[in-house]
Amino acid sequence: MESNVINKLRSNKNAEINKDFIGEKVVICGWVQKRRDHGSLIFIDIRDRSGIVQVVFDQSISEEAFEIADRLRSEYVVKIEGKVRARPNDNINPEMATGEIELEGYDIEVLAESETPPFLIEDNADVGEDLRLEYRYLDLRRPEMRDALKTKHLVMQKTRQFLTKRDYWEVETPILTRSTPEGARDYLVPSRVNKGKFYALPQSPQLFKQLLMSSGVEKYFQIARCFRDEDLRANRQPEFTQIDIEISFFEQDKFMLEMEEMIKDIFAIGDIEVDLNFDRITYKEAMDNYGSDSPDTRFGMKIKDLSEIFTESKFNVFRNIVNNDGTVRGLKVSGGADFSRGQIDKLEDVVKTYGAKGLAWFAFTDEGVKSPIAKFLSEEEISKLKEKLEVENNDLALLVAADYKTSVTSLGHLRLHLGEKLNLISEDRFDFLWVVDFPLFHYNDEEDRLESEHHPFTAPKVEDIDLLDDDPLNVRAAAYDMVLNGEEIGGGSKRIHRRSLQEKVFRLLKISKAEADEKFGFLLKALDYGTPPHGGVAFGLDRIVMILTGKDSIRDVIAFPKNQKAGSLLTKAPGEVSKSQLDELNLKLDI
RNA sequence: GGGGACGUAGCGAAGUGGUUUAACGCGUCGGCCUGUCACGCCGAAGAUCGCGGGUUCAAAUCCCGUCGUCCUCGCCA
Structure with a gap:
């Protein structure tokens, strides 16, 4: 270890310090987790992102440092210089990663003081979720939440690595886009420049990834934020993240296997072994046997x-x-x-x-x-x-x-x-499977029309195309969902890449020619200019991380989630805006 | 839009078939303590029982309304 640690803000992360450091001087920084005052001996547990180290302050070592240590309170941020020493044999703490050593603290600087936090910063903190969300930055200091953030980071990195190695390009698509019929309710954004017009936030980058296939990108992915203005659930947030993937010259079986390989890599992060060649069951078998299109087969x-x-x-x-x-x-x-x-x-x-x-x-x-x-x-x-x-x-x-x-x-x-x-x-089982052969359409009685089971760009199975005219409800889609333990973690399909077929599907959905041209004209036009056959999939990143971390709520794997009323208890979004902001947008409220 | 659960000190909660000084634990504050790591011991502060109204001699407790949080049906191509 080099000697001039004095001027450094930090020489080591807490978790790095072990028996090899005994006798060395280190500088650590972190939060006061706990202070145990024994009169003329004070123990302080210092927490940083990596872990916890115990520091001992002893009057006989430094009167000055001891006095500062005496005034420390929970969650103060401190910089401490100390000498690493072995703990006395009978004071080793086997529960603690750094339990064999401790720091003899001889200098300490308070970098930031803290109010007493409204709840204890520790796992299993028995606190209402509303309070956790209001003080989310404190909640995220808890090791459990920190680990969830880290797991999500690792999943994103693994995804990027895997797909990059397989020749995929990560391409960004617009967040401000246009509203399209079908699907969930859109989040709308008024346009200032174009009076009376609105952008919509994407429910998924579906159309753009198809256009990228038309653009010759061939293999695309994106870790994409998606927005849907529907009611919330324990596993549903108004904004969530998809691992969005699309390829040209799509071969379904080959593609599905590649996705299994990616999932295998991702789940290795949680030390979960995944066997390739997932079972495949049809939608009908799933409904008949399990009453669900995402059956839990455990x-x-x-x-x-x-x-x-x-x-x-x-x-x-x-x-x-x-x-x-x-x-x-x-x-x-x-x-x-x-x-x-x-x-x-x-x-x-x-x-x-x-x-x-x-x-x-x-x-x-x-x-x-x-x-x-x-x-x-x-x-x-x-x-x-x-x-x-x-x-x-x-x-x-x-x-x-x-x-x-x-x-x-x-x-x-x-x-x-x-x-x-x-x-x-059994909680330690991970039953992956594909559900295939979804119907292309289902019937909506209220509106007396067909609706897409998946989305309007899903291709019918080749052998069922002939049924489109006379028996559309029995047309099966070239679509597939990946299911894990009863949870749909991803879904995709082969897409329609011929204009005539796409127009026919729009007709069956009772989307008028005029509306199709207005809302999807750009896609139809692209199909006129040599769009290769293509297909893809989208995985629910948050749901995957939820399963990997064993959480029951999607909110526990999102740093700053919304509550059930789609609001943030932290920022108080959504909020009111000024009259002048509304005026600029030519908006009037009528509530 | 519908159904359900919950709301009592900073946090978690007991008490809710009417009358209590509204428990208890954690945390906080003060004092003591040289080996703690859920430190210990002594002491203290902290609650108009979510809010509004009603019934009653009397309401945390019963009734009505309202607000908040969560679960859920519908909804989520």
Whole structure:
């Protein structure tokens, strides 16, 4: 170690200091984590980004430093010079990374004082989230939050490294762009120069990345901020970050494998091993078996179709539903026969949330079947039910009769609820899979028109193109979602690169020629000038980091997130603006 | 737009089928302490119980309204 440390603000990070430094002088800087005053001996824990080191101030070493140490309080920022020494044998702290050594502090300078913080700066701080968000800069000092920031940084770096090595270019696209129909509600920005006109913030760089393919970029990526003005959830923020990727001369299988390789690299950051060649299941299989297009396959309890049992049933409710395009589906809870009536009522509340009218149940016990509706069913129906669900003694069968979507999605949520409640999900498993063959469209009854399942630029599967005219709802998309533990972490597709097909899809979506020309004319035109076949994907960066860090809330992996009302408790955004600002924009409020 | 939970010192919380001096822990402040690391010991301060209204002899507690935070349905191509 060189000797002239005196003039340096800092010679070492806390975490670097270890037994090899014993006898050396160091200068550290950091925050006062904790002060333990023993009268004529004061221990101070100094925290920096790397970790914590204990400094001892002893009157007999420096009276002056000791007096300053006596006045230190939590979160003061200090510079300390000291000599590294081994701790006495019986005072080694094995809980602490630097627990074998300590600094003998002989000089100290207070770089900044601090008010007493409104909550303790430590992990597991039991504090309301609103207070954490108001004092986010203090919250981020907690090791847990610091580590989340670091993990996100590493994920971004790994992504850039991987894609750069694979010949992708990182290209920026506009934040001020134009509003387009379809999709989420836009965030709008008024234009001062163009009276009465508005920019929209991008919901994703979708159109631009396609234009970059037309531009000959061939392989593009961007760590892109996206904006959607919809209601918030634990895993949804109005602005979030996508790893956005697009390539020309797209070959779906090859591309999907490359993305698996990238994900493998990224998850190595969390010491999570990822096996390539993810399972692929179709959208239909996912909905049939799990009632979700992003199934959690870490446990079984698959949903079964029981409709055919009840086509002739004396139980009117089931028979009528089955014979009117509805369905009866159910799942089995192993060992659930002893659920109390109250517990089952709670399960019924779960399915009711998702539109089911009720939850039928059958408990199979030593004394036979217990169920409020057993008396309406024949022995044959009950035995078929047992057979289909592979029921054994002490099992509980839960059934929902409704239209297909209500039935499977309500049971799908019930399945997740039970999986969590019964502890069927092992937290150390990482089940990656692709969901493929999404429908290209779904039907919106309210507006009486087709809507894109994914987005209007998604290509139909080649073999289904012929169905577009007569049976559009059965056209499958060349689209794929990557799912991890029941969470959609990415999704993409092959895109339409022929104008005629793109125009046809717009027509099917009831987007008029005039509107298509106005809103998407630039894309259509680009398709006229030699746009190569292309496709891509976008991953939810925040969700990936959320899983890597084991957080339950997306807010814990965003440095400065918004609260549920899309506001910042820190900056108080959104805020009011002055009359003159509004005037410049030719805006009048009407509230 | 709908459903639900919560709101009591700086922080976390007990008390809420009517009457208490409104617990307790952490933190803060003062004193003592040479081996602590959840330091210890002694002492102290700190709360008009989110806000407004109502019922009552009496309200943190019951009722109505309102504000805030979170979860959720719808919504999120």
